[in-house]
Amino acid sequence: MALTAASSTQLSCGRDIDQVWDRLDLGPVGHELTCPYCRAARADLQELAQVTRQLRDDDANNPDLQPGPAVLDRILDIARSEVRRGRRLPLDRPDVHGTSANTISEQAVTAVVRRAGDRNAQVQIRRCAITTVPPAPTPERPTSEARDPDPAAVAVVLRVSVAHDLAIADATDRLREAVITAITQEVGVHVSGVDISVEDIHDA
Amino acid sequence: MLDAVASAVLAIPGVVRLQPTLSTSGPGLLIHRNPSDGIRFLTRAGTAEVDVSIATTTAACEARGVVHHVRATVADVLIAHGHRPGTIAVSVLAVEPVRTASNLFRQQQPPRQQHRPADGKPGKSGRPLTLSRKAYHLG
Numbered sequence: 001m002a003l004t005a006a007s008s009t010q011l012s013c014g015r016d017i018d019q020v021w022d023r024l025d026l027g028p029v030g031h032e033l034t035c036p037y038c039r040a041a042r043a044d045l046q047e048l049a050q051v052t053r054q055l056r057d058d059d060a061n062n063p064d065l066q067p068g069p070a071v072l073d074r075i076l077d078i079a080r081s082e083v084r085r086g087r088r089l090p091l092d093r094p095d096v097h098g099t100s101a102n103t104i105s106e107q108a109v110t111a112v113v114r115r116a117g118d119r120n121a122q123v124q125i126r127r128c129a130i131t132t133v134p135p136a137p138t139p140e141r142p143t144s145e146a147r148d149p150d151p152a153a154v155a156v157v158l159r160v161s162v163a164h165d166l167a168i169a170d171a172t173d174r175l176r177e178a179v180i181t182a183i184t185q186e187v188g189v190h191v192s193g194v195d196i197s198v199e200d201i202h203d204a
Numbered sequence: 205m206l207d208a209v210a211s212a213v214l215a216i217p218g219v220v221r222l223q224p225t226l227s228t229s230g231p232g233l234l235i236h237r238n239p240s241d242g243i244r245f246l247t248r249a250g251t252a253e254v255d256v257s258i259a260t261t262t263a264a265c266e267a268r269g270v271v272h273h274v275r276a277t278v279a280d281v282l283i284a285h286g287h288r289p290g291t292i293a294v295s296v297l298a299v300e301p302v303r304t305a306s307n308l309f310r311q312q313q314p315p316r317q318q319h320r321p322a323d324g325k326p327g328k329s330g331r332p333l334t335l336s337r338k339a340y341h342l343g
Binding site for chain 2: 018
């Protein structure tokens with residue numbers, strides 16, 4: 001296949017070889033029907049795909065390459081840890097498509113909240129749920145105004161137990177303040193609210 | 205290339221380690237660890253797309269600030285190696301506390317009896333302490 005000197009992936013006709021690769025399993029259409037460079041690249045890539053398939057099938061059927069119990073255990077360990085991490089929460093205000101390239105795991109934010117709660121020995125956080133808060137609409141900015149994205153916002157819902165000799169309202173106020181401070185300082189997102197339900201009382 | 209990105213990311217204040225995942229490490233993770241586990245690098249249509257998974261500490265700044273630093277650093281490394289930066293996605297999978305004396309002291313204490321039921325079931329060792337059946341919503 002003929003590649004240009006300007007880019008290692010650009011064909012002489014100007015198309016990128018990745019474009020040919022993306023459509024390899026489909027039949028050639030339009031430009032690819034007549035372009036000699038694209039046709040040559042397609043033929044070469046089909047040969048590569050065929051050889052790759054052959055190697056993959058050989059490996060799959062080779063008894064020496066079958067995973068042992070230790071490898072399977074490791075796969076399950078990693079899968080479990082990924083499940084425990086929970087959802088990925090946006091760190092920046094989501095874009096117009098509702099996505100953010102920068103995220104933090106729900107487990108990491110929950111750990112920050114629990115550490116904040118653990119600093120007060122007389123309040124025990126039992127359940128902690130983090131939800132993302134949809135961004136409020138903001139006025140249009142001029143496109144020339146480049147600035148960092150705004151932080152995302154989260155809401156926290158806690159179910160706690162408090163020591164029997166505590167004033168519940170004071171204890172929850174302090175806990176709310178501690179959670180907001182911890183998330184702001186350690187994660188860097190806004191906290192739109194911390195709802196606390198006292199569901200139990202325990203001995204101090 | 206991956207090693208250069210890994211070294212640059214690990215040198216950023218606040219980054220504790222790269223955090224391997226199945227999607228950012230691939231099957232190699234199951235056999236042996238590589239220094240670049242936690243980074244996925246893909247070139248598509250002339251641009252480089254990078255996913256980075258990290259653990260951070262709060263010693264330097266908040267996780268969001270560290271993430272922005274990581275994105276800028278990865279973009280610089282890509283450009284230095286002749287790539288055009290595309291999407292650079294950074295995920296924080298763990299935020300570790302600062303190692304202060306009080307934190308270490310707290311970690312060395314025996315765990316408090318939490319009476320934290322799992323999925324609503326009573327704990328094995330916890331005596332029944334439910335004094336209030338009703339939850340008072342104060343939020």
